[in-house]
Amino acid sequence: MxxxxxxxxxxxxxxxxxxxxxxxxxxxxxxxxxxxxxxxxxxxxxxxxxxxxxxxxxxxxxxxxxxxxxxxxDPLTALREHRAALEGRIGHYRTLIRTIDRTIASLEKDEDMEDNDYYAGIAPETRDRWQREAEEFWGKDAVAAAAAKARSFSKEQVAAIQAEMESIRADFQRLFREGAAPASDAVQAVTDRHYRWVSHSWTPDAAAFKGLGRYYVENPEFRGTYDDGELPGCPEFIAEAMAVYADRSL
Amino acid sequence: MxxxxxxxxxxxxxxxxxxxxxxxxxxxxxxxxxxxxxxxxxxxxxxxxxxxxxxxxxxxxxxxxxxxxxxxxDPLTALREHRAALEGRIGHYRTLIRTIDRTIASLEKDEDMEDNDYYAGIAPETRDRWQREAEEFWGKDAVAAAAAKARSFSKEQVAAIQAEMESIRADFQRLFREGAAPASDAVQAVTDRHYRWVSHSWTPDAAAFKGLGRYYVENPEFRGTYDDGELPGCPEFIAEAMAVYADRSL
DNA sequence: CTTGACCCTCACGCTGCGTCATCCCCGATA
DNA sequence: TATCGGGGATGACGCAGCGTGAGGGTCAAG
CATH class of the missing domain: 1.10.1660.10 (Multidrug-efflux Transporter Regulator; Chain: A; Domain 2)
Known part of the structure; x- marks a missing residue:
């Protein structure tokens, strides 16, 4: 005793x-x-x-x-489930680390950049073309307002935003590869992050958000961003996810 | 607004x-x-x-x-620190997973085993090799006596003993990571538990206990158990603690 | 009888909100 | 104007696993 x-x-x-x-x-x-x-x-x-x-x-x-x-x-069952949970956490942490690495990289690059431009690193003529296309799509005023808002961010903010977009894109592609449904919780969660990302410079309503999705499908530039030349159908997948999101949450 | x-x-x-x-x-x-x-x-x-x-x-x-x-x-600093913390957690989880795998293996083997063997879950050839090495180190008789004693335990006892060993190992590793001194009270307390654990099947004198410590350092199998691939020096740390313990208490 | 070492029972603190419970407010309708 | 539905606000408990006092008995030794 x-x-x-x-x-x-x-x-x-x-x-x-x-x-x-x-x-x-x-x-x-x-x-x-x-x-x-x-x-x-x-x-x-x-x-x-x-x-x-x-x-x-x-x-x-x-x-x-x-x-x-x-x-x-059964302790065996319990242990195996627990093991799976641990592996899930490891995977999650690894995703976070990758995002952090990208953020760190862009923060470091940013330090010798002068202006806070979202599209720094993209050829001027390309940017101009994007701008014209965007103006056709949403109107001149909306684009100008978004651009003005974008310029108000600090370097750190821009870096963080860029990194977040990379992360979102990677997640979309991964889910597409894994065959997830556009309306599934996992995909909708990423779509939500995407919506919030878009909201950095613009707060679209349901119709506008769906329109953006179609834009991703129709515009070759964006298609290329998402299908990476080896994921045909990925832009459509994302557009569908955005449409579902818009109907449900906007 | x-x-x-x-x-x-x-x-x-x-x-x-x-x-x-x-x-x-x-x-x-x-x-x-x-x-x-x-x-x-x-x-x-x-x-x-x-x-x-x-x-x-x-x-x-x-x-x-x-x-x-x-x-x-600095956000860079914050992110880097956070990154490091995440990696630390990943390492911790990986250690846990390895331990769980070992436990699962021994639980599975245990189910169709009649006798209560300490080393259930370990490949027979590995066990044989360990046995040969142990016999070289301490002599054939001592090993045979220890094995006989080990077989006398009930399943629950075996489980408890295994659990205790895991606990001791974890404590040693934690203390090592924390930079504790081999002669410190905390480390010596764990060493005492370890001595008592060893005594389940064998009662070593001071020289033999020190010898066991050296064995942990020299035998790659045991090194791996204690340094987990990321705690170099941990086996030496434990051996040193055992030597101090032997000099003081045996 | 007095220490000093232990034992006990609350009970708040920490992390990041989820989830009621209770009550106030505002614009639109009958 | 009385009413009603959809917010809005403020507590406050709950979760996980104890750490850390606070305040107060208990026990063995001197």
Whole structure:
């Protein structure tokens, strides 16, 4: 029969943790003295070792309780699910790291750039053509307003915005390759980010957002941006996702 | 001037989130009406875009506030630190996954095994090699005695013992990462647990315990167990702790 | 009997909102 | 003008897993 402190020292945890485990019913002391003192026996120590093992693996305490208390609950299943969850997190973090790398790269480049232009790095004649096309599509005023707004961003903001667009594009392409449905949650989530991205310089309504989607399909320049020469149908996929998004959320 | 709902829809976040950002001072409305209504202008929307961008990268809100509010605070630095933190988490998760894989393997093997073998889940040829190496190191008799003792445990005991070893290993690695001294109380406490763990099947004297430490350093199999491919020096650290322990307590 | 070392029970804090519950406000309609 | 529906606002609890006091009994030793 060991006291909380003795158990805590032996197991390398805190007394508070034992209190907590007792409170949530994960590990109750073998005996409780008349004075309220907790006493732990061999059995509890073994259970504690099990708990700490699973905890080390990152399983939530509730899962641990389920594994230990429900004999029908298969630890193999629990571990495999947990493993999958961990891999998912790793993938997520890797995506974040890639985006950060791109942001860092463009921030570093930006430091020796003078103006804050979204389209820095793109040939002037191309930019002019884009502008003419955009004006035809949405009107001169809208384009001018968007451009003015764009110029108001700081270098960091521009860099962040560029990086975000790269990330969105990559996500769209990945989902397209994976065969996701335009109306699926995953695709719609990316579409939402895309909508917010567009909103940096312009706040389109449902019709305008759908129009932008069609623009991606019809304009060869944009097609090339999204299909990368090897993803035919990707622009249509994105346009469809945008149409769904517009109908649902705008 | 947009209301909370309008901003929330446009940005794809919830009204509650805006309330929250206001409460913690991350994003305050441009104006607050006499009725207490929050109104957001262009400036606030721009700031919100920035916030959401960094949030996607996984930066905590406090960090975001620092980046946006302190002009002296370099976003490059913040991003690089965050990147490093993400990589750290990835490494941690990978370690967990390896441990889980080992556990799954031993659980699976255990199911069609009759005897309670410590090294369930490890390929027979590997076990044989370990055995030969151990016999060279400590002698045939000692190894045979240890093996016999090991077979006397129940399944639960074996599981507990395995769990304890995992826990000890994790503690050693953590302490090593934290830069603890081999002779420090914390490290010696874990070393004591390790000594007691070893004693399950074998009661080494001071010289033998030190020898086991050297074995951890020299044997690539054990090195890999302790340095996990990213903690070079960890085996030496443990060996040193064991030597100190042996001199002091054995 | 007094320490000093332990034990106990609250209970807030941290992260980032989700989710009610309760109540106020505003524009449009009957 | 009374009313109603769609917001808007302010608490406040909940979640995960304890850390960290606060305030107050208990116990063994001197």
């Amino acid at each position: 060991r006291t909380v402190r003795q158990v805590a020292r032996a197991a390398g945890i805190s007394v508070r943790t034992l209190h907590h485990y007792d409170a949530i019913g994960l590990l109750k002391p073998g005996h409780v003295g008349a004075n309220g003192y907790r006493y732990y026996g061999r059995e509890e120590l073994l259970r504690l070792q099990q708990i700490l093992f699973y905890r080390e693996l990152g399983l939530p305490l509730a899962e641990i309780a389920a594994v230990l208390d429900d004999p029908a609950f | 947009r209301t909370v709902r309008q901003v929330a829809r446009a940005a794809g976040i919830s009204v509650r989130t805006l309330h929250h950002y206001d409460a913690i001072g991350l994003l305050k409305p441009g104006h607050v009406g006499a009725n207490g209504y929050r109104y957001y202008g262009r400036e606030e929307l721009l700031r919100l875009q920035q916030i959401l961008f960094y949030r996607e990268l996984g930066l905590p809100l406090a960090e975001i506030a620092a980046v946006l509010d302190d002009p002296a605070f």
